[in-house]
Amino acid sequence: SQKIEQNSEALNIQEGKTATLTCNYTNYSPAYLQWYRQDPGRGPVFLLLIRENEKEKRKERLKVTFDTTLKQSLFHITASQPADSATYLCAPSTSGTYKYIFGTGTRLKVLA
Amino acid sequence: DSGVTQTPKHLITATGQRVTLRCSPRSGDLSVYWYQQSLDQGLQFLIQYYNGEERAKGNILERFSAQQFPDLHSELNLSSLELGDSALYFCASSGLWRVYEQYFGPGTRLTVT
Numbered sequence: 764s765q766k767i768e769q770n771s772e773a774l775n776i777q778e779g780k781t782a783t784l785t786c787n788y789t790n791y792s793p794a795y796l797q798w799y800r801q802d803p804g805r806g807p808v809f810l811l812l813i814r815e816n817e818k819e820k821r822k823e824r825l826k827v828t829f830d831t832t833l834k835q836s837l838f839h840i841t842a843s844q845p846a847d848s849a850t851y852l853c854a855p856s857t858s859g860t861y862k863y864i865f866g867t868g869t870r871l872k873v874l875a
Numbered sequence: 876d877s878g879v880t881q882t883p884k885h886l887i888t889a890t891g892q893r894v895t896l897r898c899s900p901r902s903g904d905l906s907v908y909w910y911q912q913s914l915d916q917g918l919q920f921l922i923q924y925y926n927g928e929e930r931a932k933g934n935i936l937e938r939f940s941a942q943q944f945p946d947l948h949s950e951l952n953l954s955s956l957e958l959g960d961s962a963l964y965f966c967a968s969s970g971l972w973r974v975y976e977q978y979f980g981p982g983t984r985l986t987v988t
Contacts, residue, residue: 795975806877806965806979807918852918856975863908863933863977867917 765791767866769853775872776843784838784869786853793855796829796836801850801868810851811838843873878902879980881966887986893954896983900947900968906930907949908969908977909941913962924949956987 768787776782786796794815799807813820813829813836820827826839836855840847850868878901888894900907909921911934920933924943935941938956943949953960963984967977 797975797977799979804963804982804984806879806967806982807977808877809976809978812976854975862931863910863920863923865918865920 765789765862765864767853767855767864769851769866769869771867771869773870773872775874778844778873778875780843782840782843782847782871782873784851784853784871786836786838786855786866788834788855791855791857792831794858795856796827797854797856798825798827798836798838799852799854799865801852803850807852807865840871843871845873845875848872877978877980879966879968879978881964881980881983883983884981885984885986887988888956889988890956890958892956892987893952894956894985896951896953896964896966896985898949898951898966898968898980900949900966901978904968904970904978905947906969906971906974907943907947908967909935909949909951910965910967910979911962912965912982913959916962918965921951953985958987961985961987 766789798810801807828837850870852868853866880899905926908923912918921935923931941951963982965982967979
């Protein structure tokens with residue numbers, strides 16, 4: 764069955780450093796992969812979508828890579844700030860099947 | 876603010892009861908999605924509606940049902956509630972050509988006692 768793995772352990776990093784979060788998936792080949800941010804008790808917020816034919820996508824301090832051979836996406840936040848502290852969810856999606864599967868997320872804490 | 880609204884914010888009810896959660900999508904969005912999030916399960920897709928018609932089903936229990944009305948708002952009905960149904964329920968919406976770019980509402984926290 765389709766499986767998504769995100770590091771369940773919290774990631775603590777120092778302010779100003781680059782945070783790198785990993786999303787691995789198995790048993791399917793997504794055409795799209797989304798990253799969302801979620802704060803405690805609030806709805807996820809869409810950040811970025813990357814397509815299978817795109818190796819990398821950037822938005823301000825965010826960068827996402829998508830390696831279909833490794834079945835992995837990396838999510839980078841450069842010059843991290845305490846306000847970036849949140850849980851980040853990845854959601855690899857297969858085109859046309861309308862299945863919306865989210866990883867359990869990685870909690871990021873940026874220390875001042 | 877995503878533009879998606881959900882009511883009520885909190886709901887406390889007893890086992891065996893029935894509740895209705897309501898969602899209004901962003902202006903112009905035709906697709907509505909319902910998700911359940913509990914501590915041990917993560918975000919689970921329940922069901923999707925597109926312009927009033929059911930488009931996709933996920934892990935939705937038979938005790939749960941949903942519909943989307945002509946004005947595009949949606950309701951999720953949960954019946955014969957069990958303690959395990961306690962969770963955050965999110966509604967999301969998306970545009971026609973961006974189904975993988977979903978905008979989530981603030982959620983309804985359901986507590987079943």
